Amino acid sequence: MAEKIITPDQHEIVVKKAKIWTPAQIILTIVIILFSLTCLLPFVNVAAVSFSSKSAILRGDVSFWPVDFETTAYQAIFSDKSMTRSLVFTIIITVVYTLFSMIMTILMAYPLTKKRLRGRNFFSFLALFTMYFSGGIIPHYLNIKELGLMDSPWALILPGMLSTYNMIILKSFFQTLPNELEEAAIIDGANDFQVLLKVYLPLSMASLATLTLFYAVGKWNSFQDALYYIQTKAYQPLQLKLYHIIKGSQAVDVAALEGGASTVATSVSESIEPASIIFATLPILVVYPFVQRYFVAGVTIGAVKG
Amino acid sequence: MTTRSIRKPRNNAGWLHRDWRLYVMLILPVAFYLIFCYKPMVGVIIGFQKFNMFKGMWGSKWIGLENFRFVMNMPDFPVALQNTLWLNFLGLVAGFPVPIILAILLNEMKSIKVKKVSQTLLYLPHFLSWIIIGGMVLQIFSPKTGIINATLLRLGWIDKSIPFLTDGPHWQATYTLIGVWQSMGWGTILYLSAITGINMELFEAAKIDGANKLQQIWHVTLPGIRSTIVILLILNVGQMMNISFDRPYVLGNPMVQNYCDVLSTFVYRAGITNSQFARATAVGLFQSVVGLILITGANIIARRLGEEGIW
Numbered sequence: 001m002a003e004k005i006i007t008p009d010q011h012e013i014v015v016k017k018a019k020i021w022t023p024a025q026i027i028l029t030i031v032i033i034l035f036s037l038t039c040l041l042p043f044v045n046v047a048a049v050s051f052s053s054k055s056a057i058l059r060g061d062v063s064f065w066p067v068d069f070e071t072t073a074y075q076a077i078f079s080d081k082s083m084t085r086s087l088v089f090t091i092i093i094t095v096v097y098t099l100f101s102m103i104m105t106i107l108m109a110y111p112l113t114k115k116r117l118r119g120r121n122f123f124s125f126l127a128l129f130t131m132y133f134s135g136g137i138i139p140h141y142l143n144i145k146e147l148g149l150m151d152s153p154w155a156l157i158l159p160g161m162l163s164t165y166n167m168i169i170l171k172s173f174f175q176t177l178p179n180e181l182e183e184a185a186i187i188d189g190a191n192d193f194q195v196l197l198k199v200y201l202p203l204s205m206a207s208l209a210t211l212t213l214f215y216a217v218g219k220w221n222s223f224q225d226a227l228y229y230i231q232t233k234a235y236q237p238l239q240l241k242l243y244h245i246i247k248g249s250q251a252v253d254v255a256a257l258e259g260g261a262s263t264v265a266t267s268v269s270e271s272i273e274p275a276s277i278i279f280a281t282l283p284i285l286v287v288y289p290f291v292q293r294y295f296v297a298g299v300t301i302g303a304v305k306g
Numbered sequence: 307m308t309t310r311s312i313r314k315p316r317n318n319a320g321w322l323h324r325d326w327r328l329y330v331m332l333i334l335p336v337a338f339y340l341i342f343c344y345k346p347m348v349g350v351i352i353g354f355q356k357f358n359m360f361k362g363m364w365g366s367k368w369i370g371l372e373n374f375r376f377v378m379n380m381p382d383f384p385v386a387l388q389n390t391l392w393l394n395f396l397g398l399v400a401g402f403p404v405p406i407i408l409a410i411l412l413n414e415m416k417s418i419k420v421k422k423v424s425q426t427l428l429y430l431p432h433f434l435s436w437i438i439i440g441g442m443v444l445q446i447f448s449p450k451t452g453i454i455n456a457t458l459l460r461l462g463w464i465d466k467s468i469p470f471l472t473d474g475p476h477w478q479a480t481y482t483l484i485g486v487w488q489s490m491g492w493g494t495i496l497y498l499s500a501i502t503g504i505n506m507e508l509f510e511a512a513k514i515d516g517a518n519k520l521q522q523i524w525h526v527t528l529p530g531i532r533s534t535i536v537i538l539l540i541l542n543v544g545q546m547m548n549i550s551f552d553r554p555y556v557l558g559n560p561m562v563q564n565y566c567d568v569l570s571t572f573v574y575r576a577g578i579t580n581s582q583f584a585r586a587t588a589v590g591l592f593q594s595v596v597g598l599i600l601i602t603g604a605n606i607i608a609r610r611l612g613e614e615g616i617w
Contacts (some may be wrong), residue, residue, distance in 0.1 A: 009411030020416045024519065029420055030410055036424040038487060039431055041474070042442050045453050049445060079347040108335035111328040123332060130343040131597050136590020137551075138577040139349030143342070159342050164337055192327035221435030224551050228578060239437045239531050243556065272453070277441040286432055292426055295433075299495045 043281070050074070050274035057270040074277035080235065083241065083279070089153075089239040095218045097157045101215040102208065104162040109170040109195050127164050139227075155229035156222070161217075166211050168265065169298060173207040174200060195292055210298035213291050220284065238280050249273040353591045357584035366584075372610035373588040383589070385564055386572035390549045393481060395569065398542055401486040405493030407534065411524055412494060428491025440556030443484055447471055471557065474565035479558055481566070496538065497531055540608045544601035547582050547593055569593055 044064045049057055053068035058300055061067045077083050112124055134140075140159065149155040177200065185195045201208070223239040230236060249272070322329075353373055355366040377383050402517025408428070415421040431439065446452050447470035455467045469585065470480045504526065512522045551570040558566030 005365070025416055028411060028414055031418065032415060032424045035408065035490070036427040037340060038492065039427045042446055046389075046442050057451055060451045063453055063457070078451055091350070104335050104338060107331045111331050114325070114328060117325055117328055123336065126336065126339055132601055133347070133594055134343070135346030135348075135350050136587060136594055137573050138583050138590055140342075140348055141345035141578060142352075142583060143346045158338075159390075159466075161342070162338050167335075173395045192331070195497040196331075212442065215435055221433075221437075223435060223437050223556075228574075239435050241307070242441065244438050246437065246444060246556070249444070266415055273441060274445055277438055277445070281434065281438050288430065288433060289426060292429060295429070299492075 013227045026285070043278075043285075044182055046266060046274045047278055050278050052270050052271060054270045070271075073271035075280075076272060077275055077279055083276075085234065086236055086238050086241045088278075089235065090220065093156050093237060097104070097214055098215045099160070100161050101163070101166075102212055103209060105167050106196070106208075108162060109167050109174060110200065112171050114196060115176040127167060131164050136300065141228055150229060151231050152229075153235055156219075156225050156229060156235075159223070159225065160218075163215070166214055169206060170204070170211060173204055177203055199210075206297065209291075210294040213294055217284070242276055243281050245273055245276045250276055321440040326396055330562075345346065350587060350591045350594075352584050355584055357587075359583070364553045373585045374592065377585050377588050377592075382501040382567065382572055382576075386569050389565065390570075391411075391546060392569040393478060393554070394546045394549060396482040397485045397565075401489060401493075402539065402542065403491045404486055407533075408490055409494040409497035409501060410527060413498060413527070414519070425491070428494070430491070430537040431488045432492035434488075434553035436550070436556050439488060440483065440553075443480070443557060444471070445585075447480060465490050471559065472561045474562050477557075477562040481554070484557070485553070495507050496534055500531040501527060537608065537609065543603035545597075547597040547600060 014246070041064065045062070048064055049062045049065050050073055051066035051069055051071065052062045053070050055060055055294075056067035056165070061228060075226040108127065112120060112127075117123075143151060144155050144159065149158065174236075181199050181203075182195050185199050190198065223243060226235075226237045227243070230240065249270075349363060352366065353361050354368060354370060355363065356369045356372075357363065357366045389482065412421060412425065415424075446465050447454055449455055449467040449469065449472070454470075455464075458464045469476050471477055508526045508530070509522055512526050517525065547569075549568045551574065554566050555574070556566045557570050558571065573586045573589050573593075576582045576589070
């Protein structure tokens, strides 16, 4: 019996139930599983180290299961107010940034889909050109300085507020909606704002969800802007905080390799670094499996007219 | 309430009357582009000046190409340029074929459950910041306590730790492999969607003609995704001058300075750490202009080859 299955991403596969596990399929599966494990095992190792005792780590005993299980590193992280404050700050920045970004993206993408708009080509060019040419790091840095945004949370939100790439994805999607929808709404007396809010946006929820995730993950992971623009400890996002922890423990490694007995080595507990990594990754790991399909959808929409 | 139509406006001022709301929508995004993208583009003029923070870019003295000449003579610059091109080249050679192979393998998978789970795992690294990946890399590749060296030492396969991150060539290999690992899963998405676009009848016909699986892949699947491969290859070549900041900055360390210093980290060090704004701007401008030439050239080649360009 052959059975047709259409998976959500529209791979149409004809499955013959009896014949799935041929020798070739078994080898293929093993190869794929090996590739997948390279993506999973690093986390397992880092997590195992984060729950292990210092002496076990220094002996190099920890592989994929904690040795001398302990939670001191996590206790240290959660009792460190600057760490939890940084987490809250990062969440706030991410939410505000994503909200601003979505508004800007919609406001730019929607008018550009209207063929009747005078100057449409000019506005399109204005956006597209920024994908191919930029002033470079230093002029951007000086610009932030001139605008007085240095060391302000706004420096993390405003400069990257609109991604031209995401805007094109949304524009391509808007263009797939039939013009008749707009015409019908206009005959019913709707203006452009109402057409956008009541017709286009409700029909674009999946695309909007995808872009929201793109922006949110991008901000959650961003590091460069914080390194350049932020000095105040209270405004350090998680990635910058994590960077300092990692570099601190790497300095210890280098010192150890050069044979110098480092006094810092004793003050930095070996499991703090892996525990901080897990701490900063956990929010993504928790949300990721549920939202993954939206990301995939976004990539393929972008490919249509990217 | 006025009834408006999408038909042509009656008089010249009509279009503004009809579309003013669309222009209102554009105000904020256009302001964004002007303030945060185009103003810094004007700012590149300080690359031609003896820039003085207090005099600003309109008051500083013009010195022509002096900054460019100075930078070209700095010993760090050729090193950073060479490393940028070399690391990008290694990444392209090692990393470009992997997603293609992986996509074909995934496409041949019959067990949907295994396929879904492995795709979820394979896409995961794409969502992690380079800080997190860098932290894991430092942990896993660490000389004595890292799992790789510790295991190899215990098995007796090596008698000295492999200096993954502390020896130049090793560092470049590690940097490249991590990049391949990070992007291999995510890179399959476009190929997988291209493969699903191939007409199923072609596979059927090949089967009837007696083609085995490998022959089908070679004669049907690969030609079917050829244009995707060409476009992505060209896009990648067009990016040869661009290198991210986070990845080399986090993985790098002073012991491999001459191997890990790239243009982005060089500009950061010269410009922001040492406040040599004008000289660092000159480097950035050089990079932007060469990048623009590369991407434009790549696109022209794509069109000549009869593929759809990226514009």
